[in-house]
Amino acid sequence: MNVLVVNVGSTTLKYACIDTQRRERLTEGLIDRIGQDGGDAPDHMTAVQDALQKHADIEFTAIGHRVVQGGDRFTEPTRVTDQVRSDMVELDPLAPLHNPPARRVIDHIATTSASIPQVLVFDTAYFSTLPPVAYRYAVPDSVYVDHGVRKYGMHGTSHQYVTGLALDHLAAQGIDRTSAKVITLHLGGGASATASIGGRAIDTSMGLTPLEGLVMATRCGDIDPSVPIYLMRTAGWTVDQVERVLIKESGLLGLCGQADMRRALEAATDDDESAKLAIDIYVRRLHKYVGSYFAVLGGLDALVFTAGIGENSAEIRRRVVEPLHHLGLRMDLPVNAWAKPDVQTIDLSSDDATVRTLVVPTDEEWAIARQTADLIDGR
Incomplete structure (x- = not known):
C-alpha cells in the first residue's frame, strides 16, 4: 500500500x-x-x-x-x-x-x-492512557471541564514508536515486555520525556501545549506560572509579547543565542560561559524529569534517546547518563562516541549496567504510514 x-x-x-x-x-x-x-x-x-x-x-x-x-x-x-x-x-x-x-x-x-x-x-493519542493523577492540573474543576485545561502531551507518535522498539530489544534480553519500564527522551528542536510501562504511557512532560517541560531550542519549558502575569503587570507586555518570548525567544536561544545544540556545544568548547550555562540547564532539566519518572515508575529497565539531538549528540547523552550511576545507568563511552544510528537500535550500556541506555532512531512518517495502512486494511 x-x-x-x-x-x-x-x-x-x-x-x-x-x-x-x-x-x-x-x-x-x-x-x-x-x-x-x-x-x-x-x-x-x-x-x-x-x-x-x-x-x-x-x-x-x-x-x-x-x-x-x-x-x-x-x-x-x-x-x-x-x-x-x-x-x-x-x-x-x-x-x-x-x-x-x-x-x-x-x-x-x-x-x-x-x-x-x-x-x-x-500526536496526543499515545497519552490517552495517562491516569487523571498525571493529566490533571491543580486548578478548579470548572477550568478543566469547561475549558479542557489538562495535560495532553506531544510527540506521542514518536514516543510510541521508539518505546515499541525498546521493548523489542528488552524482550530479546529476557525482560517481560508487558511490564517493562521505559523512559523515552525525544530531544530535537522540541523536546519531551515520557514514562511508559509495557508500552502504555503513564506520564509525559509536555502539557496543555508544547511549552511545558524540558528546555528546548526556543521554548523555555517549565517556569513559574506567575512569570507571564509578572511581565504583563510590571513590564507592560502584551499577551502576544509574552507568548513570542516564551515560545520563540527562550530555551537555548534565550540563554546563549544559539537555538542549535551543535552550535551551543561548539561555543561551550570555546569557553562561552553563556553556552556552558545553557547546556547545564538543559541537562539539569533532563535529570529532574528522569529522576521523577524513575520514582513514578518504581524503577527503570531502559532510558531511550531519540530525535535529532538524542540520536546524534554523544556529548549530551554522556552528560545525561554519567551522573545517574546511582540509578543503575552506566554507559560504554567508546560505543557512545561512535554510535550513529540509522534504523537500528543501539545499546550504549556497559557490562555492569542494570538499566539499559538505548538510542532508537525515530521515524514518525513510517509510524503514521503503518497506522494508516492498518486502519484502512481493518487491522
Whole structure:
C-alpha cells in the first residue's frame, strides 16, 4: 500500500510517500515558508495540491495526516468523515498554530480528491492512557471541564514508536515486555520525556501545549506560572509579547543565542560561559524529569534517546547518563562516541549496567504510514 504522509506545520508542509509493504520511501519533500514573502506556496491548500500534482504518477492508496492535537475526543487513528471534520473545529483553540492549517488541508483533499481515504494520526493519542493523577492540573474543576485545561502531551507518535522498539530489544534480553519500564527522551528542536510501562504511557512532560517541560531550542519549558502575569503587570507586555518570548525567544536561544545544540556545544568548547550555562540547564532539566519518572515508575529497565539531538549528540547523552550511576545507568563511552544510528537500535550500556541506555532512531512518517495502512486494511 502506498501511503502519502502529510505533516502540516504553521508555515510548512512536509510529505513522504511510503510503500508500507516494502517500507520504502518513494518520495518526500518540504514546502516551506507557506504564506510568507518568497515562500513556496501562498497557502497550505495550494501546497498540498502542488505535492499531489508533482507526484501524480504515484497511485496513493491512502493519505495519513499527522495532527498535533486530538484532545479528549480522538485517542486512536481515525478515518476522515464529515462528522470528524466538523468535530476537529472544536480543537483549534488547543493548537492554534498547527490544527487549523492541518484541518484546512484535510478539508481541501476531501473536497478535491474525495476518492482517496484519509486517516488522522494524533500526536496526543499515545497519552490517552495517562491516569487523571498525571493529566490533571491543580486548578478548579470548572477550568478543566469547561475549558479542557489538562495535560495532553506531544510527540506521542514518536514516543510510541521508539518505546515499541525498546521493548523489542528488552524482550530479546529476557525482560517481560508487558511490564517493562521505559523512559523515552525525544530531544530535537522540541523536546519531551515520557514514562511508559509495557508500552502504555503513564506520564509525559509536555502539557496543555508544547511549552511545558524540558528546555528546548526556543521554548523555555517549565517556569513559574506567575512569570507571564509578572511581565504583563510590571513590564507592560502584551499577551502576544509574552507568548513570542516564551515560545520563540527562550530555551537555548534565550540563554546563549544559539537555538542549535551543535552550535551551543561548539561555543561551550570555546569557553562561552553563556553556552556552558545553557547546556547545564538543559541537562539539569533532563535529570529532574528522569529522576521523577524513575520514582513514578518504581524503577527503570531502559532510558531511550531519540530525535535529532538524542540520536546524534554523544556529548549530551554522556552528560545525561554519567551522573545517574546511582540509578543503575552506566554507559560504554567508546560505543557512545561512535554510535550513529540509522534504523537500528543501539545499546550504549556497559557490562555492569542494570538499566539499559538505548538510542532508537525515530521515524514518525513510517509510524503514521503503518497506522494508516492498518486502519484502512481493518487491522
